[in-house]
Amino acid sequence: VMELLKDIDVLILLDAPGFNLPLLKKAKTLGVKKTIYFILPQVWAWGEKRKEIIGKYCDVAISIIPFEEDIYKEYYPNLRFYYFGHPLIDILEKETANIGREDVIHKLNLKKRYFVVFPGSRKNEIKAHLKTLVKAGEIIAKKHNLEMVLITFKKFEKAIRSIYKGKIFYVEDKTLSSFAVIKYAQFGWIKSGTTALAT
Numbered sequence: 001v002m003e004l005l006k007d008i009d010v011l012i013l014l015d016a017p018g019f020n021l022p023l024l025k026k027a028k029t030l031g032v033k034k035t036i037y038f039i040l041p042q043v044w045a046w047g048e049k050r051k052e053i054i055g056k057y058c059d060v061a062i063s064i065i066p067f068e069e070d071i072y073k074e075y076y077p078n079l080r081f082y083y084f085g086h087p088l089i090d091i092l093e094k095e096t097a098n099i100g101r102e103d104v105i106h107k108l109n110l111k112k113r114y115f116v117v118f119p120g121s122r123k124n125e126i127k128a129h130l131k132t133l134v135k136a137g138e139i140i141a142k143k144h145n146l147e148m149v150l151i152t153f154k155k156f157e158k159a160i161r162s163i164y165k166g167k168i169f170y171v172e173d174k175t176l177s178s179f180a181v182i183k184y185a186q187f188g189w190i191k192s193g194t195t196a197l198a199t
Contacts (some may be wrong), residue, residue: 116169154170182199
């Protein structure tokens with residue numbers, strides 16, 4: 001990859017800061033004339049120091065979240081910044097169109113109102129939080145006469161079932177979007193990240 005950078009005029013980086021930030025720094029030192037970063041690292045949520053790398057090595061920043069301009073411009077007034085809009089808007093509209101609350105309740109075979117718990121999309125998140133979330137969820141469900149629906153990925157089924165015996169919705173289910181399940185819940189405990197933003 002580094003050899004290829006020497007012959008590139010414009011480098012466009014997309015999301016994935018763990019990979020792209022080191023690449024961005026190296027690109028500039030190897031003489032890439034212009035760098036463009038689309039879908040910026042969420043420095044307002046964590047890893048604030050990463051904005052220094054963007055400001056120093058990036059020529060054009062294209063954001064999907066409007067308030068990010070203030071965060072970056074405060075420190076780097078010469079950075080060319082554009083707000084594009086968030087692709088989640090289109091995804092959410094598409095995945096929840098023509099689906100009502102009754103559709104979700106029927107599909108999940110629920111008998112009453114429900115709330116959702118999405119403990120994480122990584123094994124370490126689930127390992128760290130699941131027991132506490134399930135214990136608290138059981139208290140809330142009993143106290144407020146609600147059903148708890150845990151949203152997860154199939155690959156975590158075995159680990160989750162060792163702790164939680166209740167209703168699970170798998171993200172891989174093609175007959176119903178997890179966004180629709182979240183939309184009609186009374187409330188949700190959602191891990192930090194894209195799902196929290198969508199919620």
